[in-house]
Amino acid sequence: MAGVSSCHLRHSSRAKRIRIELRPDRSILIVIPSGTREDQWLAFVLSKRQWIERTLQKSAYQPHGRRTGAVGFPSIINLFCMQQQYYIRHHAGTQNRATVVAETLALVCKNPSEKQLFQNLRRWLVARAREEFSARLDGISKTTGLKWSRLSIRGQKTRWGSCSAQGNLSLNFKMLFLPSDLVDHVLLHELVHTQEMNHSHRFWTLMKKFDPKCELHRAELRDAGQLLPGWAVKI
Numbered sequence: 001m002a003g004v005s006s007c008h009l010r011h012s013s014r015a016k017r018i019r020i021e022l023r024p025d026r027s028i029l030i031v032i033p034s035g036t037r038e039d040q041w042l043a044f045v046l047s048k049r050q051w052i053e054r055t056l057q058k059s060a061y062q063p064h065g066r067r068t069g070a071v072g073f074p075s076i077i078n079l080f081c082m083q084q085q086y087y088i089r090h091h092a093g094t095q096n097r098a099t100v101v102a103e104t105l106a107l108v109c110k111n112p113s114e115k116q117l118f119q120n121l122r123r124w125l126v127a128r129a130r131e132e133f134s135a136r137l138d139g140i141s142k143t144t145g146l147k148w149s150r151l152s153i154r155g156q157k158t159r160w161g162s163c164s165a166q167g168n169l170s171l172n173f174k175m176l177f178l179p180s181d182l183v184d185h186v187l188l189h190e191l192v193h194t195q196e197m198n199h200s201h202r203f204w205t206l207m208k209k210f211d212p213k214c215e216l217h218r219a220e221l222r223d224a225g226q227l228l229p230g231w232a233v234k235i
């Protein structure tokens, strides 16, 4: 298929239907409910072929990251965690603000310098991260019984999240650019710390209980920094 870097299959006993996920490295993951025949999922994937090719052509799926040196102000942004993509427009105005209309994020800046634009974009991302991560924490809290109270959103260079001895969570808004399952993994990790402050055997037992793919997610998270767009390093 044009533009696809690689294709992975995952059989899942929990999946109810066939699902296709596009990843920022242009690979595709096909999740198949156990017992699905090969001709069934192949027919499904082929029926989605146009959608896959069209979506990959959008620039947000073009290779990005530090290595490509693409660090200018972006014209498109892909919140991979929510599978949402926005075109970015900007212009001068009387006050700094960010608004979304349909698929466009409009940034209004008093002095639209690159620095101001990045500050505006960062504020918007922090607000989106707060909404999204709080809702997800509530969901994980419901299924695991692990409670949380305070959340701060930061843009740490080297960590995705942390949890203080008082149970206050801190999460990195740049996780908006990571696949959804990795974000949930990090959120769960910090929630488990509200019970077990260290990385003891008991901590990992709890992690594996609530995230059966814990080891896979941990391994994927090690390289996840590469999934961030190049410009995210400097904001």
Ligand SMILES: [Zn+2]
Pocket: 189, 193, 199
């Ligand atoms: Zn930890």
